Amino acid sequence: MQVVKLSLKKANKIPIEADTVTPDNFAGKTKEEIEAILVWYGNGQCPLGDFFTVEVEGSDSAENTKIVFEGDVSRVKRIGQGMSAGEIEINGNVDMHCGFGMKGGKIVINGDADSWLGCEMKGGEIILNGNATYYVGSGYRGESCGMRGGKITINGNAKDYLGEHMCGGEILVTGNVGLLPAISNNGGTIVIEGNATMPASEMKNGTVIIKGEISDMLPSYKEDGTEEVEGITYRKFVGDVNAGGKGMLLVK
Amino acid sequence: MRMSEILIKNANVCDPAQGINCETMDLCIRDGKIVESVSESAEVIDAAGRLTMAGGFDGHTHSAGKINVGRFMNPNDARRTLVPGLSGPEARTEKTRAQVGYNTPNTYAIGYRYAKLGYTTICEAAIPMLAARHTHEEFKEIPILDKMGLSLFGSNWQVMEYVRDKEPEKLAAYVAWGLKASRGYGVKIVNAGGGEAWGWGKNVSGLYDPVPNFDVTPAEILMGLVEANEKLQLPHSVHVHCNNLGKPGNYETTIETMKMFEKVKPTVDRQALHVTHVQFNAYAGTSWRDFETGAPMVADYLNGANHLTFDLGQVIFGPAVTMTADGPVEYANSRMLHEKWSNQDIELEDASGVVPLSYSPKSFINAVQWAIGIELALLVEDPWKIMFTTDSPNGGSFVNYPEAFTYLMSAKKREQVISGFGKMALDRMVLPGLDRELSFYELAIMTRSMQSKMYSRPEKGNLKVGSDADVAIYDIITSDIDPSVEHEKVKQAFSGAAYTLKDGNVVVKDGKIEATPMGRTYWVNAKVPADIDSAMNKDTDIKFKKYYTVSKSNYMVEDSYLPNPVEIRTEGAF
Numbered sequence: 001m002q003v004v005k006l007s008l009k010k011a012n013k014i015p016i017e018a019d020t021v022t023p024d025n026f027a028g029k030t031k032e033e034i035e036a037i038l039v040w041y042g043n044g045q046c047p048l049g050d051f052f053t054v055e056v057e058g059s060d061s062a063e064n065t066k067i068v069f070e071g072d073v074s075r076v077k078r079i080g081q082g083m084s085a086g087e088i089e090i091n092g093n094v095d096m097h098c099g100f101g102m103k104g105g106k107i108v109i110n111g112d113a114d115s116w117l118g119c120e121m122k123g124g125e126i127i128l129n130g131n132a133t134y135y136v137g138s139g140y141r142g143e144s145c146g147m148r149g150g151k152i153t154i155n156g157n158a159k160d161y162l163g164e165h166m167c168g169g170e171i172l173v174t175g176n177v178g179l180l181p182a183i184s185n186n187g188g189t190i191v192i193e194g195n196a197t198m199p200a201s202e203m204k205n206g207t208v209i210i211k212g213e214i215s216d217m218l219p220s221y222k223e224d225g226t227e228e229v230e231g232i233t234y235r236k237f238v239g240d241v242n243a244g245g246k247g248m249l250l251v252k
Numbered sequence: 253m254r255m256s257e258i259l260i261k262n263a264n265v266c267d268p269a270q271g272i273n274c275e276t277m278d279l280c281i282r283d284g285k286i287v288e289s290v291s292e293s294a295e296v297i298d299a300a301g302r303l304t305m306a307g308g309f310d311g312h313t314h315s316a317g318k319i320n321v322g323r324f325m326n327p328n329d330a331r332r333t334l335v336p337g338l339s340g341p342e343a344r345t346e347k348t349r350a351q352v353g354y355n356t357p358n359t360y361a362i363g364y365r366y367a368k369l370g371y372t373t374i375c376e377a378a379i380p381m382l383a384a385r386h387t388h389e390e391f392k393e394i395p396i397l398d399k400m401g402l403s404l405f406g407s408n409w410q411v412m413e414y415v416r417d418k419e420p421e422k423l424a425a426y427v428a429w430g431l432k433a434s435r436g437y438g439v440k441i442v443n444a445g446g447g448e449a450w451g452w453g454k455n456v457s458g459l460y461d462p463v464p465n466f467d468v469t470p471a472e473i474l475m476g477l478v479e480a481n482e483k484l485q486l487p488h489s490v491h492v493h494c495n496n497l498g499k500p501g502n503y504e505t506t507i508e509t510m511k512m513f514e515k516v517k518p519t520v521d522r523q524a525l526h527v528t529h530v531q532f533n534a535y536a537g538t539s540w541r542d543f544e545t546g547a548p549m550v551a552d553y554l555n556g557a558n559h560l561t562f563d564l565g566q567v568i569f570g571p572a573v574t575m576t577a578d579g580p581v582e583y584a585n586s587r588m589l590h591e592k593w594s595n596q597d598i599e600l601e602d603a604s605g606v607v608p609l610s611y612s613p614k615s616f617i618n619a620v621q622w623a624i625g626i627e628l629a630l631l632v633e634d635p636w637k638i639m640f641t642t643d644s645p646n647g648g649s650f651v652n653y654p655e656a657f658t659y660l661m662s663a664k665k666r667e668q669v670i671s672g673f674g675k676m677a678l679d680r681m682v683l684p685g686l687d688r689e690l691s692f693y694e695l696a697i698m699t700r701s702m703q704s705k706m707y708s709r710p711e712k713g714n715l716k717v718g719s720d721a722d723v724a725i726y727d728i729i730t731s732d733i734d735p736s737v738e739h740e741k742v743k744q745a746f747s748g749a750a751y752t753l754k755d756g757n758v759v760v761k762d763g764k765i766e767a768t769p770m771g772r773t774y775w776v777n778a779k780v781p782a783d784i785d786s787a788m789n790k791d792t793d794i795k796f797k798k799y800y801t802v803s804k805s806n807y808m809v810e811d812s813y814l815p816n817p818v819e820i821r822t823e824g825a826f
Binding site (some may be wrong): 140141142143244 | 325326327328331590602
């Protein structure tokens with residue numbers, strides 16, 4: 001097991017783009033080697049050691065590497081981008097694009113996450129013990145496919161456009177979400193235990209379950225009997241008819 | 253321009269304009285021009301026997317103007333890295349600015365990447381006159397290349413009224429005025445009349461289907477504009493995107509259109525007609541179910557005709573962005589493919605649309621489209637009639653030109669691609685039976701030499717004494733290579749020129765940008781008798797007062813938009 005602890009020396013105003021901070025990239029590296037890894041800072045690249053105090057215990061493969069951020073990193077973006085194995089634990093708030101395109105492994109955030117959490121995720125797991133912002137598990141601007149696999153669990157609330165263009169995988173939100181969750185999705189499962197507004201517009205495929213209240217249910221859904229999931233019976237709607245969709249929207 | 257002399261030694265020159273077929277010789281350059289000889293003090297570039305051609309000339313590309321709509325519809329295109337070294341994000345360097353994109357690269361990347369392919373001149377295929385200012389703003393930011401653009405006249409109210417009222421002289425005066433207003437180089441006609449019909453949610457179905465409210469037919473618009481084009485003695489012929497583009501069975505309309513121009517007598521030593529992206533207009537069948545190639549019929553006609561040139565519009569598999577003034581076609585595309593759709597109304601002038609799509613070898617329709625472009629290039633015997641294009645980025649991005657060259661030069665390469673097609677696709681094309689392989693000489697004709705006459709730019713597309721010193725040296729020893737087998741090497745060499753010289757400046761060396769001088773913008777100022785001009789202006793004054801959202805004085809592109817203009821004056825034959 002290799003454990004790498006990173007603590008920010010001084011809160012940064014200009015965001016750090018930490019797409020090189022992944023277990024894949026840290027595995028088997030020494031403190032000095034990790035400190036020398038470059039991250040983008042404004043329009044230039046700087047070594048990670050300029051911003052973080054690095055502590056390393058042990059040396060192991062990516063699967064057995066854990067990165068721990070001590071404290072708030074709310075101006076550090078792209079942590080865990082493209083990671084395929086291992087674990088990242090963030091004990092504080094995190095900036096945008098955390099877990100972007102991740103393929104495997106696990107990210108645990110004990111704080112809030114800014115927008116684009118788990119965007120274009122293909123596998124692995126993200127657990128957010130806090131609130132999320134916009135575009136959780138969505139696609140890059142202009143792409144027709146967002147999250148394709150893996151699971152995002154949000155133990156809190158999320159804002160608008162959750163799971164936009166989602167094509168696979170799973171998102172669970174224990175709290176409320178904002179406007180238009182599951183917009184233009186084409187696969188995957190979204191479960192929202194709280195309330196949602198205008199869910200699943202332009203859904204082509206996939207399953208969306210809303211356990212709380214829905215504001216502004218879209219008129220472009222056809223009611224089609226009931227469906228039972230894990231012992232709970234929901235009203236079943238099929239659509240979005242406007243997009244010729246065959247998605248399933250389950251509501252109480 | 254710096255005063256300098258360059259001697260390119262041991263160049264294996266392929267210059268079809270002079271009939272030079274891969275002969276090793278020296279090239280002399282002084283002050284940006286090819287000359288007979290240079291002094292002892294000339295800078296020496298050793299071509300080491302490598303293939304040397306004039307700078308490439310892409311006479312039909314969408315590189316400024318509408319491409320910007322493509323950019324904002326496809327922000328994801330910025331990160332596409334499908335062609336290494338010629339696509340995707342690249343950080344700025346000391347010599348180059350930041351680059352992004354594949355089908356819709358930023359302006360700087362367009363300049364750098366064409367130069368890396370050994371191209372030095374491009375012609376933007378469609379300038380809506382009302383939006384010409386924007387086209388020139390983009391031209392200003394495309395480095396290295398010389399540029400020109402074709403202005404759209406095919407669905408213009410004033411044009412259609414003059415055609416209807418049989419006022420050929422005023423029509424010619426309007427075309428001259430439009431070219432000046434938009435700083436355009438030639439007359440582009442897109443789906444004649446169709447853009448106006450699209451304003452009413454309709455289209456024209458062929459050459460003799462009248463345009464709503466104007467009582468003229470596409471055939472009359474085409475004939476009216478070609479008469480004006482020749483009256484003005486414009487350096488380029490009319491440049492026509494035929495009616496019924498993208499529809500099965502449209503090859504008949506295409507041939508009919510070509511035939512209509514047989515009687516036209518050009519007033520300049522060039523073709524009477526250029527038909528563009530013929531691949532999209534060479535479809536047989538009656539629906540997408542029985543869709544098949546119409547290339548043999550079109551090629552058969554082209555082989556017997558000597559009054560026209562055409563370009564391919566070759567398809568490249570993968571993502572593309574269609575962008576055209578053919579509004580109804582883009583609506584049909586977006587509905588059929590469930591794709592994003594952008595539509596624009598250019599007031600009294602035309603329509604336009606942009607739809608991103610992806611060509612897949614697994615789709616039999618796309619596979620046949622891919623084959624049609626190549627079939628046209630191989631079935632038409634005379635390469636001087638053919639300009640190589642992908643109608644970038646409609647058929648695919650120009651950065652794929654080197655890949656597409658191998659389709660033309662290697663039957664083996666074609667077999668490789670064709671082996672991935674289904675039986676249905678194979679039944680609908682004739683390509684598998686064609687074994688013709690183009691030579692470097694023929695490729696040079698299609699990519700630079702024929703453009704010289706086609707656009708009346710004698711200083712372009714050749715290495716004659718007096719021509720612009722736009723030179724491309726590729727890392728190919730023609731005597732040692734069999735392009736039929738070593739197609740990968742050919743592609744590699746064309747993907748990054750060993751040297752590209754623009755006006756005698758080394759702009760690319762070993763596939764890397766060395767310098768980024770500003771290119772020229774060519775435009776045509778055609779002379780019209782003063783009395784006809786003022787009569788025409790009275791009519792357009794009314795148009796501006798009654799209909800346009802801008803005033804006439806704000807409509808004209810000012811000189812300040814063209815930092816490096818070349819004004820081509822024509823005398824006219826009134």
